[in-house]
Amino acid sequence: MFFKQIKKNGDNFSYLLADEDTREAAIVDPSFNPDFLLELAQKNNNKIKYVINTHQHRDHVEGNEKIKSRSASKIVAHKQSRVSKDVEVVDGDTIKIGKVEIKVIHTPGHSPGHVCIVVGDILLSGDHVLSHKIPQQWPESIHPYTGLGHYLDSLEKVERLEGISLVLGGHEAPFDDLAGRVHEIRRLQHRRLDRVLRIL
Numbered sequence: 001m002f003f004k005q006i007k008k009n010g011d012n013f014s015y016l017l018a019d020e021d022t023r024e025a026a027i028v029d030p031s032f033n034p035d036f037l038l039e040l041a042q043k044n045n046n047k048i049k050y051v052i053n054t055h056q057h058r059d060h061v062e063g064n065e066k067i068k069s070r071s072a073s074k075i076v077a078h079k080q081s082r083v084s085k086d087v088e089v090v091d092g093d094t095i096k097i098g099k100v101e102i103k104v105i106h107t108p109g110h111s112p113g114h115v116c117i118v119v120g121d122i123l124l125s126g127d128h129v130l131s132h133k134i135p136q137q138w139p140e141s142i143h144p145y146t147g148l149g150h151y152l153d154s155l156e157k158v159e160r161l162e163g164i165s166l167v168l169g170g171h172e173a174p175f176d177d178l179a180g181r182v183h184e185i186r187r188l189q190h191r192r193l194d195r196v197l198r199i200l
Contacts, residue, residue: 001119002018002025003015004016004040005168006033006036006040008036009032012029012059012060013169014028015168016037017100018041018100022047022097023045024047024097026095027050027051027052029052029060030063030064038066038070047071049074051063051067053075053083053085054125055078055081055114074086077089077115078106078114078115081112082113083113089115090106091105100119102117105117106154107126107128107158108145108150108151109148109153110127110128110136110137111127112143114128116129118164121165121166126170129167129178137150151189155185158178161178
């Protein structure tokens with residue numbers, strides 16, 4: 001499998017994945033990097049089959065339409081995502097580029113339709129699990145599926161994934177201890193919650 005992490009414009013990482021035999025490719029979160037991604041795909045003789053969004057926030061989906069207009073690709077997003085999409089996915093779905101399998105894990109909390117992507121032993125975590133920051137959540141009364149409860153449930157879901165040796169987010173540095181990072185986030189979130197409850 002060909003795999004490339006890209007950050008040319010802005011603070012976001014984009015990812016190009018390709019089957020080295022068929023040259024079929026997928027882009028995850030094109031963000032502000034569509035031109036470079038298209039150039040790289042052309043250089044490698046890749047056929048972009050899918051543009052996959054981890055979630056609907058502008059800094060992740062900005063390059064969608066440009067890549068779609070210049071390739072035969074289809075935009076893929078979770079059914080709860082409000083992004084314009086050609087293919088709706090749900091938890092547990094698998095997308096294939098050549099022989100490469102891309103598994104979808106629904107991880108609401110930061111966004112209702114947020115998904116993480118598993119490719120082999122790599123987790124593309126979007127904004128769900130980052131190496132330093134904890135993504136923002138909102139009250140469920142304002143944005144359903146964006147509250148702390150859903151976020152913590154989604155953390156538990158990725159914590160149960162087996163065989164993950166590398167986590168790559170939409171921002172920040174890569175890391176290899178998924179369980180350790182989930183444990184740290186959970187500890188910090190419960191500490192914040194305790195502080196709020198003491199104030200109340």
